[in-house]
Amino acid sequence: MVETPLILQTVDLTKHFGMIKAAERISVEVNQGELVGIVGANGSGKTTFLNLITGYLKPERGRILLMGRDTTGLPPRTITRLGVARSFQVPQLYRHMRVLESVLLSLAAESGNGGSFWQPLFKESRRAEALETLKRFGLSAYAHRPTSELPEGGRKLLDIALSFALKPKLLLMDEPTSGVSIEDKFEVMDTLVKVLQESNVTTIFVEHDMEVVQRYGWRVLVFDEGQVIADGKPDNVLADPEVRKTVLGRV
Amino acid sequence: MDIGLLTIIIFDGLNYAAVLFLIAVGLTFVYGVLRILNISHGAIYGLGAYMATWLTILLLNKGLPPYLSYFVLLTGAIIIGLITGPSIERLCLRRIYGSDIHIQLLLTFSILLILDDAMKLIWGVEPMFMSEPYFLLGQFSVGGIIYPRYTFLLIGVSASFGVFLVWLVRGTRFGKLVVSVIQDREISVAMGINVGLIYTAAFTMGALSAAIGGAFIAPTISVAPGFAAEVVVMSFAVVAIGGLGNLEGAALGSLIVGLARALAIHLVAELELAVIYLIMVLVLAFRPQGLFGAVEERRI
């Protein structure tokens, strides 16, 4: 089989909630190794797009191909196993668990060991790997604390770390810097981009802040009412006053 | 199957359905508003039956004209509803809103255990009989089948209560407040709605439903301890079939369970009890949210 450089392809992806067009004939292609930003006003369908790709929502029309495979209609679990992980706009953490334990769970799931009921979760090698992961995300200090004690920025980072620990080929991040103060935004993004580039993970991230997209995205998709209205280099796309108006207009 | 048996099955089925609906509608209403499955519902039903029976016997012995006994039944039920409803909600439930579901279930379960024994301590373990209201109405016959008129009273009471609840929710100011609390608790609080009071009132309506159910079934049975849990499972079955929190669903569920139970009793007596649970399992296996329930998706 020929290795296709195309990692994600959607064709005419459509999803409506009653009268709301959350996704409207979205056709997008993302190549391996890209770092793609998504911008759009509130309610323009950015999260819906991620939900569709990862199988949380089923499209009414259109198809999704991941690494050349048609995954339309598959549930999140199956898609995750194919190597697509995501983080969430509101971090999805294990409330009662410690930070280290939750990373260990991701690692166990990734190694196909998640279903083991006899081997301990705390294997020495796995533990070392989990600590290493936490270190890369700057969360070492919290390793033994319950996830509920993390500050907001830390919660976002852990949420991403849990997905990253699954060693995905494609990582989707939903507003990685929301809830992070403006001063800290670039620092957080620096950390994330560095970790992801080191591991060669193709990344799509949703972001409200155009400056962030401009600085980190190689390419940007602009969403409006479920449609992709622009797609290209951030410098070109975000310079367009029409784009600026739709993105900023309704915030 | 001959037509006579069929008629009896239908009458029996409607009879059960009326009783089941009367009890289940309160359970589903409380769940709809408070999002708590009140396991102690079955015990309130038992208390209603005991109180009504005891009070009626007492007053009949004092020379109460028998035709007033229906009024006494209702009074007994209302007394129980008004005592248990507010006290359970204010003293216990109030402390566990927002707790994990299993904590809420355990709490109402423990109340069931307490009340179930309290009945034995208050009224003893000997069965109590009080069938005047039942016999007073006499019987009627259709096509050679003789059937007690009391069934109509049951159906009437049950339907009235259902209509009353629906009117309360859809046609009154109280109902508007309830709906607003169901839709968004926090906004309701912000708008100055006394959510605590709404909860107490809603729970008391539920308690009344159970107590009235117990009171009006009492003349047709021997009132004895220990059936509280069965009643609550049965009404849960009804409610689950219709869709938890759904008033119309409770009506449909009662009809299905009532008729199925009547069929089973007359055709395969061994399955009398099991059939209710079997229906519930079957419905839920194919439609987990119940017949009328909507699926709740979490937005992420």
Next chain:
Amino acid sequence: MRPNLRVVSIVSALLILVPLAMPSWVVFILTKALFTFIAVLGVALLLRGGQLTFGHALFFATGTYTVGFSVKWFGFRDALLLVPMGALTGLIMAALVGLIMARYRGVFFAMLNLAFSMILYAILLKFYWVTGGTDGISVGTATFLGFPLRAGTYPFYYLTLVIAGLITYVVYRFLASPLGYFLRAIADNEIRIEYSGESVRRVIYLTYILAGGLGGVSGVLAAFTVGHVVPEDAFWFQSGQFVFIALLGGFEGILGSLMGAVAFEFIQTYSSKYFPYAWQLTLGGIMLFIILFRPGGLWAIYESLVSRFSSKAEGSTHG
């Protein structure tokens, strides 16, 4: 969930040695506590996943009637084979019922379990020509490789203890494994589990099967301890008692369930002596108290005592 070797050895030593100094009625009660503990472990496991069952007696009764029918049909009452048989029938029952149950959570999980157990209860009650109806089946005394094994005697007690010990180890391994942690995670966040590529249903299903097996084993031992199996074994009240014990002990830690079971048996013994007509009231009252005032159960009380004690000890060594 770190195994505290010292605690484990102390508890084991107590369970091995204390009965030797006790009259036979205490040995009898401890035996009951042990097999109850086994069933309660199943309930507590599911509770760790945030799932409450009001129907665990389904598996308990599957175990007791495994013995019942074995004695009735084959005259076979050897514990060596029947204990694994009970585990197996419990597992199979759970594997079947679990196919439906794994789809449900919360209120539905609790009540559907109740419904299934009540179906079994109704069957045991009504199909009396097979099951003996209300009278149940008398199973007499167990044998072990042909030797009689009387309830309330040391051999029976130690057999139960060994089984409970093995099961504790299995459950401990389970809880320390990824699956055990995913189980806890269910109560926290199912979406994250699915987005880790793990199946929530699968986790619940496997736990349910394990819990069912434990219920079966418990039932077999119970049948031989009591010498009699009855439909009430499947009744909601039996399930309710398991839930009570799990709550009493606290869901965290296996030791909690053990403490709960021992406490329960003694409460029952004294309660039936002094308040014979208020057993449910006693249970309900204690339960209400725990939920409103001591949500962690005995285990939490124990832990807070330990931490207070050890901080005092530390204070004195440093001071």
